[in-house]
Amino acid sequence: MEQLLVETPSLTYPVYIGENIRRHSAELLKPLLSKKSRALIITDSKVGALYGEELEKTLETILPTSLFTLPEGEQSKSIEAYEKGLTACIEENLDRHSVIVAFGGGVVGDLAGFVAATYMRGVSFVQMPTTLLAQDSSVGGKTGINHRLGKNLIGAFHQPEAVVYDTKTLETLSDNEWRSGFAEMIKHAYIKDPEFLHWLKSNVSTTEDMKNSKLLQFLKRSIAIKAEIVKTDEKEAGIRAFLNFGHTLGHALEKVSGYGQITHGEGVAAGMIFAMRLSNYLELSEWDINNEKKWLQQLGYPIDAPTLYSPETLINAMKMDKKSNAGKLTFVLTEKPGVPFLQTVNESDILFLLKEYKKGGDFQ
Numbered sequence: 028m029e030q031l032l033v034e035t036p037s038l039t040y041p042v043y044i045g046e047n048i049r050r051h052s053a054e055l056l057k058p059l060l061s062k063k064s065r066a067l068i069i070t071d072s073k074v075g076a077l078y079g080e081e082l083e084k085t086l087e088t089i090l091p092t093s094l095f096t097l098p099e100g101e102q103s104k105s106i107e108a109y110e111k112g113l114t115a116c117i118e119e120n121l122d123r124h125s126v127i128v129a130f131g132g133g134v135v136g137d138l139a140g141f142v143a144a145t146y147m148r149g150v151s152f153v154q155m156p157t158t159l160l161a162q163d164s165s166v167g168g169k170t171g172i173n174h175r176l177g178k179n180l181i182g183a184f185h186q187p188e189a190v191v192y193d194t195k196t197l198e199t200l201s202d203n204e205w206r207s208g209f210a211e212m213i214k215h216a217y218i219k220d221p222e223f224l225h226w227l228k229s230n231v232s233t234t235e236d237m238k239n240s241k242l243l244q245f246l247k248r249s250i251a252i253k254a255e256i257v258k259t260d261e262k263e264a265g266i267r268a269f270l271n272f273g274h275t276l277g278h279a280l281e282k283v284s285g286y287g288q289i290t291h292g293e294g295v296a297a298g299m300i301f302a303m304r305l306s307n308y309l310e311l312s313e314w315d316i317n318n319e320k321k322w323l324q325q326l327g328y329p330i331d332a333p334t335l336y337s338p339e340t341l342i343n344a345m346k347m348d349k350k351s352n353a354g355k356l357t358f359v360l361t362e363k364p365g366v367p368f369l370q371t372v373n374e375s376d377i378l379f380l381l382k383e384y385k386k387g388g389d390f391q
């Protein structure tokens with residue numbers, strides 16, 4: 028088992044990463060759980076069916092525990108699902124000394140975290156991520172839900188008190204979920220760690236390679252990068268915004284394709300290449316786009332997905348995203364690996380590039 032510590036101004040907490048450690052979660056979490064009155068595990072239908080009962084029984088050995096299951100998918104990051112989560116807390120008699128355990132992917136983590144942030148003005152919560160993507164979402168304390176007009180528009184910062192990451196559960200993920208999570212790992216490398224990027228490029232050239240024996244090491248490195256960023260900028264006043272690399276177009280693609288068609292990370296991968304093209308076009312970088320694109324396409328990412336939609340539709344979706352500031356589009360761009368910066372970009376430049384994409388222009 029690997030272990031690291033996330034230090035933020037509001038809370039310091041451990042992250043445990045290892046195979047089958049969900050089975051030892053009672054021991055790992057004992058110092059925390061033994062002080063709590065009750066636990067509510069929030070999960071989704073897929074994860075619940077696979078591992079829910081087992082976890083409930085494990086935690087029951089320490090404190091009264093119940094299980095609340097939401098339908099799987101991004102739809103469960105809705106106001107309605109949030110209300111149901113709160114209702115479960117009330118019906119299960121959770122009080123201010125209770126703990127909520129988020130057991131699932133990023134959707135469950137964000138929703139359960141937001142329930143924990145707001146129920147009785149905030150109760151403890153623990154993240155037990157089950158997707159590769161959740162190596163990113165379970166650390167850092169961003170919780171929230173979607174509004175029908177935009178993603179992640181409602182939320183709170185609320186750090187978990189511990190993260191228990193069982194890599195064994197990743198074995199039941201589909202390949203596009205592997206790709207989704209791996210994109211966030213690649214993103215961490217692009218914005219912060221050229222050496223890690225090189226390591227990933229030399230070890231991973233297919234989706235199958237993502238599941239290799241170095242996974243635990245990759246995860247530890249990726250989480251450490253996230254932890255370092257969150258430590259310096261817990262509330263996204265500065266450098267934490269760099270974590271949005273690839274997300275402006277990524278979120279737009281997720282949205283216009285209808286959530287679930289293009290996974291979060293697949294959209295981010297396409298968005299990262301677009302951001303590189305944008306910074307080259309603005310003469311702020313000299314990325315060898317074809318090279319980067321080739322690697323990501325080999326891994327199965329839908330880099331050309333922006334060509335499937337009209338440029339105007341994509342721009343409108345980007346403007347709705349909270350990462351656009353007062354109608355202007357702010358992008359995270361990268362000069363080269365490890366050197367990200369924020370840039371306000373004219374809509375006309377983005378439109379031009381999206382139109383070039385659609386025409387099939389293979390510009391640098």
Ligand SMILES: NC(=O)c1ccc[n+]([C@@H]2O[C@H](COP(=O)([O-])OP(=O)(O)OC[C@H]3O[C@@H](n4cnc5c(N)ncnc54)[C@H](O)[C@@H]3O)[C@@H](O)[C@H]2O)c1
Binds near residue numbers: 077164196291
């Ligand atoms: N809070 C943050 O900092 C942060 C960061 C990145 C992403 N996010 C959010 O995370 C969400 C995406 O997360 P996700 O990709 O994990 O999506 P998800 O939670 O919807 O999981 C993807 C799919 O995999 C299934 N699944 C989960 N674990 C499984 C397992 N072990 N075996 C089989 N199937 C399993 C789920 O049921 C779902 O169908 C988005 O809403 C995004 O906004 C949040």
Ligand SMILES: [Zn+2]
Binds near residue numbers: 163211274291295
């Ligand atoms: Zn993301």
